[in-house]
Amino acid sequence: MSDVRVIIQRDSEREERVVTTGTTAADLFAGERTIVAARVAGELKDLAYAVADGDEVEPVEISSEDGLNILRHSTAHVMAQAVQELFPEAKLGIGPPVKDGFYYDFDVEKPFHPDDLKAIEKKMQEIQKRGQKFSRRVVTDEAAREELADEPYKLELIGLKGSASHEDGADVEVGAGELTIYDNLDPKTGETCWSDLCRGPHLPTTRFIPAFKLMRNAAAYWRGSEKNPMLQRIYGTAWPTKDELKAHLEFLAEAEKRDHRRLGSELDLFSIPDEIGSGLAVFHPRGGIIRRVMEDYSRRKHEENGYEFVYTPHATKGALFEKSGHLDWYADGMYPPMQLDAGTDYYLKPMNCPMHNLIFDARGRSYRELPLRLFEFGTVYRYEKSGVVHGLTRARGFTQDDAHIYCTREQMAEELDTTLTFVLDLLRDYGLTDFYLELSTKDETKFVGSDENWTEATETLRKVAEKQGLELVMDPGGAAFYGPKISVQAKDAIGRTWQMSTIQLDFNLPQRFDLEYTAADGTKQQPVMIHRALFGSIERFFAVLLEHYAGAFPAWLAPVQAVGIPIGDGHVEYLQEFAAEAKKKGLRVEVDASSDRMQKKIRNAQKSKVPFMIIVGDEDMAAGTVSFRYRDGSQENGIPRAEAIAKLVDVVERRVQV
Structure with missing residues (x-):
């Protein structure tokens, strides 16, 4: 046997090692149980890979992003094997890892039952305990077709080899280059227990799957197309330890409690009636109060920062979106046209920017007017596929807090800096404080404008983002067709990340609309355009805050800030007088004058997540006082009425959580 020299790379440490021919990655990392694969020249390999002379080998820990994906994809294979052992007629679709878990699609005669x-899951546990080995083998297209003759969806994937997209998960099965099949081998006999078309890599054996659970099943179109057959998709999750699985399940339980759709119904805030349509919400009175307060505060802050309010219609002639380029790039996300006025196509607007350009262009503009900041609560309509519509967070009709800023090239950097600071400060006012920034750059297959403009715009945004001192994450190819953008990513109370505000720098739409201003020297110049949505959409932001606070909004946002609870019927009038005084100070106070017992009234107020309960009995009436009961159950007695109202006003004005 000849010697083989390899480099083992661990973070910044490099170790040169001389081994014999045939040494595998598993041999290199023998005894290191947490290592489940290797990266060689940037490519992930099974631990069974035999190293070659000159290889640079990096261990892949199970807890790393790549390691988790390998764990979850391997668990998906175990699930598919279990399904076919229990349901031999099931045909295999695809089974990729996804965020926090995996899924696998199956063609079965009837939907899976809980x-x-x-x-x-029980069968998977049996397979896991067997310690089956994941074994890779290279096959020809012809051999794969012969072996998988009874798997029509796999045969289709073989035909896609080299062109499969990550979006539909097909690259997990085939990808480019050689075609491979993974066998699950019996550890005692070496016989094949089950096989699947797959590019890998996988764990060494099923015993490397420490903790998993199946979550739910759902219907899904084959490869995401409504033109294809409907399959059954089973979702699961897998983690490196049982403790991590337990923590994840507890997190999911907490997220379910906070689900805005559930809270929206329980707290009587909004609904999405079937009679109106999927993705089209109506706000009930209490939800309407929260939304109005959100909007009013935002409106006031925008006025203080030099924005001017505009209003635009919900529909427009199609020619406007031809001019903007949206019909070329965004038509799939728009509702179909309505033919009016002797065959003229009208569209529900999916965004507001083209109409704001018309406002800018309605008369001549001088450099003295710039920067011109136009702002609108503009309702837009986007035809989202039914499979992605999700409550208020992915809707078909929603209102954007949309601003478009027109400025000179010289003002651009400062205006972007001011805008991003304004955005972050306002988000903090609503209670979100943990941020990072994402910079989305040009999609080389989908853009308009010159490379020079894109380079300048991207570099300007990068410098502006770095000034905030926040983590900056790159999003290659994630920009809209007309310009790069900064996205503010915010973490909520349970650590989930939400994309909030976006700021886009655009040299292209002003050119398409021939926008001009008169410069100081009398020449006509083209303005720079900044697109900025702070909430993104009011509906989505409402949902994020609802889940962030678990429905227990701070007093300034709460639909009912305090509820009066009389100990007896004789105390109702006194509380009604208190509520009337409070309302004169702008407070939202109600009195529970129902026939329920006091303890039930307290429970009702707690379920409604009211910030304060104002309790009154004989002693309070005699002394001209009230008692405060807080959300946490603590109580403060004997507070003079005027002082109690001043206390409520102070909490509301300071926008603090109690």
Whole structure:
């Protein structure tokens, strides 16, 4: 045997090692149980890979992003094997890892029942305990077709080899280059227990799967197209330890409690009636109060920062979106046209920027007017596929707090800096404080304008983002077709990340609309355009805050800031007088004058997540005082009425959580 020299790379440490021919990555990392794969020349490999002379080998820990994906994809294979052992007629779709878990699609005669998922999970546990080996082998297209003759969806994927997209998960199965099949081998006999078309890599054996659970099943179109057959998709999750699985399940339980759709119904805030349509919400009175307060505060802050309010219609002639380029690049996300006025196509607007350009262009503009900051609560309509519509967070009709800023090239950097600071400060006012920034750059297949403009715009945004002192994450190819953008990513109370505000720098739409201003020297110049949505959409921001606070809004946002609870009927009038005084100070105070017992009234107020309860009995009436009961159950007695109202006003004005 000849010697083989390899470099083992661990973070910044490099170790040269001389081994014999045939040494595998598993041999290099023997005894290191947390290492589940290797990266060689940037490519992920199974631990069974035999190293070659000159290889640079990096260990892949199970807890790393790549390691988790390998763990979850391997668990998806175990699930698919379990399904076919229990349901031999099931045909295999695809089974990729996804965020926090995995799924696998199956063509079966009837949908899976919850009891089926229990049986599948039990069978998976049996397979895991067997310690089956994941074994890779290279096959020709012809051999794969012969072996998988009874798997129609796999045969289709073989035909996609080299062109499969990550979006539909097909690259997990085939990808480019050689075609491979993974066998699950019996550890005692070496016989094949089950096989799947897959590019890998995988764990060494099923015993490397420490903790998993099946979550739910749902219907899904094959490869995401409504033109294809409907399959059954089973979702699961897998983690490096049982403790991590437990923590994840507890997190999911907490997220379910905070689900804005659930809270929206329980707290009587909004609904999405079938009679109106999917993705089209109506706000109930209490939800309307929260939304109005959100909007009013935002409106006041915008006025203080030099924005001017405009209003635009909900529909327009199609020619406007031809001019802007949206019909070329965004038509799939728009509602179909309405033919009016002797065949003229009208569209519900999916965005406001083209109309704001018309406002800018309605008369001549001078450099003295710039920067011109136009702002609108503009309702837009986007035809989202039914499979992605999700409550208020992914809707078909929603209102953007949309601003478009027109400035000179010289003002651009300062205006962007001011805008980003304004955005972050306002988000903090609503209670979100943990941010990072994302910079989305040009999609080389989908853009308008010159490379020079894109380079200047991207570099300007990068410098502006770095000034905030926040983490900056790159998003290559994630920009809109007309310019790069900064996205503010905010973490909520349970650590989930939400994309909030976006700021886009655009040299292209002003050119398409021939926008001009008169410069100081009398020449006509083209303005720079900044697109800026602070909430993104009011509906989505409402949902994020609802989940962030778990429905227990701070007093300034709460639909009912305090509820009066009389100990007896004789105390109702006194509380009604207190509520009337409070309302004169702008407070939202109600009195529970129902026939319920006091303890039930307290429970009702707690379920409604009211910030304050104002309790009154005989002693309070005699002394001209009230008692405060807080959300946490603590109580403060004997507060004079005027002082109690001043206390409420102070909490509301300071926008603090109690």
